[in-house]
Amino acid sequence: xxxxxxxxxxxxxxxxxxxxxxxxxxxxxxxxxxxxxxxxxxxxxxxxxxxxxxxxxxxxxxxxxxxxxxxxxxxxxxx
Numbered sequence: 102x103x104x105x106x107x108x109x110x111x112x113x114x115x116x117x118x119x120x121x122x123x124x125x126x127x128x129x130x131x132x133x134x135x136x137x138x139x140x141x142x143x144x145x146x147x148x149x150x151x152x153x154x155x156x157x158x159x160x161x162x163x164x165x166x167x168x169x170x171x172x173x174x175x176x177x178x179x180x
Contacts, residue, residue, distance in 0.1 A: 103129075106143040113151035124150065135164065 106125060110116060116124060124146055132142035145163055149156035157176075161167070 102139045106139045109140060109143050110147050113147040115151045116147060120150075 103125065106128060107121075110121065110124060110128075125143070128142040128146050129139055131137075131146065132139045135142065145159065149159050152159075157167070157172070
């Protein structure tokens with residue numbers, strides 16, 4: 102499952118090799134919390150990281166909630 106998730110993550114061109122292992126681990130954690138499989142979690146995180154301007158909306162639709170401080174930080178970083 103991890104190898105398949107890694108292959109899926111490679112499709113996203115804006116994700117550098119330096120954070121690749123962290124994304125796989127975060128996706129595994131996300132899959133457990135959301136009750137989904139690793140592939141779906143990798144896709145959501147990969148797409149969010151690949152398209153930062155849309156990341157906030159995509160993650161919120163997935164049920165992830167952000168604090169006001171996190172929202173402000175994301176908005177400032179990706180304007």
